[in-house]
Amino acid sequence: MDKLVIQGGKRLQGEITVSGAKNAALPILCAGLLAETPLTLTGVPELRDVASTLKLLDTMGVKVNRDASTVTLEASDVQSFEATYEMVKTMRASILVLGPLLARFGTARVSLPGGCAIGSRPVDLHIKGLQAMGAAIHITHGYIQASTLHLPNRRLQGAKYYMDLVTVTGTENLMMAAALAQGTTVLENAAKEPEVVDLAECLVKMGARIKGAGTDTIIIEGVERLAGATHHIVCDRIEAGTYMVAAAMTGGDVTLKNARADLLEAVIEKLRDAGATVEHAADSITVKSSGRLKAVHIRTAPHPAFPTDMQAQFMALNAVADGVATVIETIFENRFMHVQELQRMGADIEVQGNTAVVKGVAELEGANVMATDLRASAGLVLAGLVGQGETVIDRIYHLDRGYERLDEKLTALGAVVKRTN
Numbered sequence: 001m002d003k004l005v006i007q008g009g010k011r012l013q014g015e016i017t018v019s020g021a022k023n024a025a026l027p028i029l030c031a032g033l034l035a036e037t038p039l040t041l042t043g044v045p046e047l048r049d050v051a052s053t054l055k056l057l058d059t060m061g062v063k064v065n066r067d068a069s070t071v072t073l074e075a076s077d078v079q080s081f082e083a084t085y086e087m088v089k090t091m092r093a094s095i096l097v098l099g100p101l102l103a104r105f106g107t108a109r110v111s112l113p114g115g116c117a118i119g120s121r122p123v124d125l126h127i128k129g130l131q132a133m134g135a136a137i138h139i140t141h142g143y144i145q146a147s148t149l150h151l152p153n154r155r156l157q158g159a160k161y162y163m164d165l166v167t168v169t170g171t172e173n174l175m176m177a178a179a180l181a182q183g184t185t186v187l188e189n190a191a192k193e194p195e196v197v198d199l200a201e202c203l204v205k206m207g208a209r210i211k212g213a214g215t216d217t218i219i220i221e222g223v224e225r226l227a228g229a230t231h232h233i234v235c236d237r238i239e240a241g242t243y244m245v246a247a248a249m250t251g252g253d254v255t256l257k258n259a260r261a262d263l264l265e266a267v268i269e270k271l272r273d274a275g276a277t278v279e280h281a282a283d284s285i286t287v288k289s290s291g292r293l294k295a296v297h298i299r300t301a302p303h304p305a306f307p308t309d310m311q312a313q314f315m316a317l318n319a320v321a322d323g324v325a326t327v328i329e330t331i332f333e334n335r336f337m338h339v340q341e342l343q344r345m346g347a348d349i350e351v352q353g354n355t356a357v358v359k360g361v362a363e364l365e366g367a368n369v370m371a372t373d374l375r376a377s378a379g380l381v382l383a384g385l386v387g388q389g390e391t392v393i394d395r396i397y398h399l400d401r402g403y404e405r406l407d408e409k410l411t412a413l414g415a416v417v418k419r420t421n
């Protein structure tokens with residue numbers, strides 16, 4: 001299993017390019033199932049989760065063609081309508097095939113995701129939304145078995161659906177399903193994340209009629225068929241945010257190309273509160289800091305508030321900042337797995353329920369630590385970058401799920417990082 005070995009204490013400096021967003025690429029690849037002609041996507045990041053999604057689509061009969069960051073999908077001969085437990089277990093986002101399969105082919109069999117490292121993460125809202133559109137859904141043997149064969153023309157029916165909780169993949173699944181439904185669907189309390197907007201933009205290029213993506217009410221007027229199109233994946237705001245924190249923590253001077261400040265307002269505000277300088281142009285962001293940062297309070301919430309996917313990184317920042325800060329996690333109940341590992345590096349953090357109280361220490365010490373999930377691992381990398389001596393991060397396949405060529409990008413900025421196995 002690959003490990004990442006980091007020699008801490010280097011100031012990061014230079015310029016790197018941010019990749020396409022994992023969380024936009026995954027739903028948009030699944031949207032390929034909706035199109036009768038080829039869908040071409042550019043800016044697709046080379047990540048483990050992307051490879052898993054392409055494999056899943058391939059097992060269904062989608063013709064997949066990949067040339068570096070360009071992917072073409074042709075779903076004219078789909079034979080299988082199933083995502084197995086093996087598949088969904090390795091990547092929860094596999095649930096995103098449910099809406100497209102059901103809407104286009106009238107049948108889908110998708111494993112329930114079950115638990116994961118950051119909490120129970122149910123998919124009840126995805127299921128209820130599809131039921132509101134008329135789908136017959138049975139849960140048997142751990143699988144969601146869904147059908148529209150009893151409906152007029154075997155098509156899902158437009159519906160008004162209020163989501164109890166803001167769910168990102170839930171909104172995406174239902175938006176894709178509604179795109180091919182008969183009639184109009186109104187999704188209320190929808191997720192406003194930029195990745196939802198990117199998916200909507202791609203669907204519109206494919207012929208869908210969607211209004212309101214990026215607000216909490218999305219209106220989708222169903223059409224009979226969707227065609228292929230060409231779409232460029234939006235930049236990864238979480239990858240950008242992670243390097244921004246790295247720059248700030250190391251007293252660095254880093255410019256990120258292909259980064260959009262308008263998608264990172266809450267993160268930028270917190271970095272400025274911490275004492276870093278953040279400047280931006282249309283598609284680049286520069287972060288500078290000189291010396292020690294101030295601790296900042298964090299409370300995660302759906303976009304445009306502070307993203308849960310940046311919580312672990314700011315926990316690392318606070319661990320070596322001046323002062324005491326609280327980090328409150330409101331999205332996932334068990335997303336503090338990185339705390340124990342940071343404590344092994346000398347961090348002073350106390351967790352009570354969904355709140356962590358972080359007292360900044362003078363210095364973290366390099367140690368052997370374990371990656372537990374994708375963003376927790378990012379927090380450990382940041383801690384390693386400022387830790388005294390060597391930090392060895394085990395199980396970095398978690399990082400490979402969501403950070404494209406992380407070791408190369410950090411090396412380009414002057415970090416001393418090596419991948420070993």
Ligand code: UD1
Binds near residue numbers: 333
């Ligand atoms: C997506 C992102 C993930 C990010 C998260 C929150 C992708 C591929 N992943 O995950 O990186 O951390 O949004 O921004 O885009 N919930 C229910 N029932 C449901 C659905 C969700 O109770 O049917 C709950 C979840 O358990 C969680 C909350 O709603 O507590 C938000 O989850 P959700 O937005 O659905 O997260 P994902 O879409 O899985």
